[in-house]
Amino acid sequence: MDCVAVGFSKNLQNGRVMRALVNEKDIVLWRSRSGQLSAWENRCPHRGMRLSHGFVRGEALACMYHGWHYDSEGKCRYIPAHPDLDPPTTIGIEKYFSFEKGGIIWVDIRNKTGGPPIVENLIPIRSMEFHCKVERVERVLTNFESPSSHKSTIRFYHVDQRANTVIVKIKPLGKTLHLIFQELPNFRCFLHALSADKCEVGQYKAISRCLDHLRRESETQLDILK
Numbered sequence: 001m002d003c004v005a006v007g008f009s010k011n012l013q014n015g016r017v018m019r020a021l022v023n024e025k026d027i028v029l030w031r032s033r034s035g036q037l038s039a040w041e042n043r044c045p046h047r048g049m050r051l052s053h054g055f056v057r058g059e060a061l062a063c064m065y066h067g068w069h070y071d072s073e074g075k076c077r078y079i080p081a082h083p084d085l086d087p088p089t090t091i092g093i094e095k096y097f098s099f100e101k102g103g104i105i106w107v108d109i110r111n112k113t114g115g116p117p118i119v120e121n122l123i124p125i126r127s128m129e130f131h132c133k134v135e136r137v138e139r140v141l142t143n144f145e146s147p148s149s150h151k152s153t154i155r156f157y158h159v160d161q162r163a164n165t166v167i168v169k170i171k172p173l174g175k176t177l178h179l180i181f182q183e184l185p186n187f188r189c190f191l192h193a194l195s196a197d198k199c200e201v202g203q204y205k206a207i208s209r210c211l212d213h214l215r216r217e218s219e220t221q222l223d224i225l226k
């Protein structure tokens, strides 16, 4: 996948750091105090510590090991053990192209500036990890139904599929759901579910239960495709 969804924007607040895997590459995502998003290689150039363990200091990210500070360009600006030193400009971290669209954070490690194939004005529902491959979830989705708490059955009707996204219509709720996949190593994947329509609390809960059911079905299917 080229442009990969790595999480909901709302889950990375200002001043916070998170880790993501994009095509098996370890990435640190962080948002400065003012809200600027950055995606970098998750490795400190000093001694290799994961930067996702670090702390946001204003508009910089500080490594937790020896506290080196990196600005939003990935350049080292401050070394606590040598406070008077102007760090060499050669000390820097590999940056990746990242942006936000449809309530999702996207990363493209090829550093292309093209956007994701779809998604505008979607409402984040849930982001969840599946212990199986994307292909298996897609296959379960082709004929998926889930009992609801009201003894009726909720069905997903396949509407469209583009790149890493499956779009389904949910009946009888009458909602359209965008299911965006993020592949992970070791037969795992993330599913980021977003609704094209506003949902009432009850509908939100019903969809969330369906997604739990989808995960159980996908993870327990007995066949050779993990």
Ligand code: FES
Residues within 6 Å of the ligand: 044, 045, 046, 047, 048, 049, 063, 064, 065, 066, 067, 068
């Ligand atoms: S390993 Fe990051 S500052 Fe030393």
